[in-house]
Amino acid sequence: MEDASIGFLLGVLCFLILCSAFFSSSETGMMSLNRYRLKHLVKQKHRGARQASKLLDRPDRLIGVILIGNNFVNILASAIATVIAVRLWGDAGIAIATAALTIVILIFAEVSPKTVAALYPEKIAFPASYLLIPLLKISYPLVWVVNGITNTILKIFGISTAGSGDHHISSEELRTLVNEAGALLPKRKQSMLLGVLELNDVTVDDIMIPRSEIQGIDLDLELDEILDRLSHTQHTRLPVYNGDINRVVGILHMRNLAQLIQQGTVNKASILQVIREPYFIPEGTPLQTQLLNFQKGSRRIGLVVDEYGDVQGIATLEDILEEIVGELSAEHREDNNDIHRQEDGSFFIEASAYVREINKSLDWELPTDGPKTLNGLIIETLESIPDANVCLQIGRYQIETLQMTDNLIKSAKIIPLPVEDLDD
CATH class of the missing domain: 3.30.465.10 (Uridine Diphospho-n-acetylenolpyruvylglucosamine Reductase; domain 3)
Structure with a gap:
């Protein structure tokens, strides 16, 4: 009869150690979940992810039910182990039970399950959520009391638990994620994403064609010389000015010039009739802002000016897009x-x-x-x-x-x- 009783207690003790391992691995698995992947899986209607997300919406309650359960089974296991040891070895069994149970719990109920959960959080957390939700409902009154006392103590020290479930990512953190994507993200796409993230760190001054290299139409020149220069340009839009680029009067699209040539009415007056009013960009404007401004104003080219209104260069929509996708012109890359x-x-x-x-x-x-x-x-x-x-x-x-x-x-x-x- 004594042996049967000890055997039963040993069975209960093993069960309690398994329960302790469950609670320990659940805690580590839940807290190790990638929140952004979890959100993605929730959108994909993954059932385990939805259950885990519900629990993580209130981490204080989740931790409360896990720690209540873990402490309960550990204390009960300690009591049962002491009873077994006393029956087997008398008073000396107390020290034996303490040492043996400490080692067993550390290995089988703490270190091993937590290590596995840290390595495979989804495989541990998602199945565990199906048990933790019913346990939370059963033990809710006790969890509510414990959390109420805990939150009160935290408030005394100026710590608020409100909004603790919100997770936001900064642009620098997102840049690190893209850099660390490795084989999960093709190099080309990685470069494009980084280009988008860097748009706000780069200004039009960094990508503009400097004033000394601007190609335009000087109306002070003879018409034949103007047409000769236009026949050799590689640009589709050119600034039109009188003598000096600071005296710009508009932007000429080569398509409009071609129409004038077809009509046989090319002269300075006709050129002035088909130009579009110039668009000016303050120097130091971030590329992200300028990209939106180009889109809002249906523009593709602008003149970068300083605080005195003097033209410093030209920035185009193509220049900004090249910051994202790389060189658009094969000739430019090769030459x-x-x-x-x-x-x-x-x-x-x-x-x-x-x-x-x-x-x-x-x-x-x-x-x-x-x-x-x-x-x-x-x-x-x-x-x-x-x-x-x-x-x-x-x-x-x-x-x-x-x-x-x-x-x-x-x-x-x-x-x-x-x-x-x-x-x-």
Whole structure:
């Protein structure tokens, strides 16, 4: 009879240890669930995900029912183990039961189930939610009392449990998620998503065609010279101005010019009749804002102006889209001669090249918080316009000017230095 009683108690003890393992793994599994994947599965009407989501809407109640259950079975298991040990070994059995049960609970009811739950949270949490919801309903009065006392204590210390189930993600966190997607997201799509996220960090100053490179129609020129220039342009929209780009009068679409040519009525007056009024963009406008402005105004091109109203460059819708999807023109990709790699590991770079484009092409880290072009970066570092070719170092890049014209540096040679040489 004694042996049967001990056998029954051992069976109950094993059952209680399994219950403890269930509660421990449920807690870890629930808290380890990816909230954004959980939301996705809920939208897909995954039953287990919907059950788990209901529980996580009130994490205080979820934790309450799990800890009440876990503590109850652990304390009961401890009492039963003590009874068994006393019957077998007398008073010495208390110490034996304490040591043995501690090891058993740590291994089989805590560490092992929690490790498995942390590795496979969905496989543990979703099935467990079917048992936890009925348990929560049964023990709700006790959970309500415990949570009421706990929340009161937390409020005394200025901690609010309201809104604890809300999970938001910042743009920086989203950028990290995209970067860490790895094989789950094709490289091309990953690059496009990162381009969208960076639109608000980049301004029109970073992507505009600088004033010195603007191609337009100067109405002060003879008509034959104007038509000759138009026949060699690769752009579909050109600014029209009188003598100086700051005196712009409109934007001409080449389609309208073609219609004038077909009608045989090409002259300066007819050109002025088909142009569209110019659109101006304040310098420093974020690309995300400008993309919306282009869309709102049905525009594709704008003149970037400074605080004094002077034209600094031209920004187009295509330039902004290229920040997202990469170069749209195959010719531009193939004929980009700003950067020339040399056999000795150095690079000959046109000083008019944008620092940001250099960094992107060569995976460098030249400073981008100041001047936009390599010419501007060199002049700002020197704090003067050099009279002759000079050599300087910016970060881990040794720069030697190669060619100068008037007040501009035309080209430079850049050598990226090894990290170990920076101190020297």
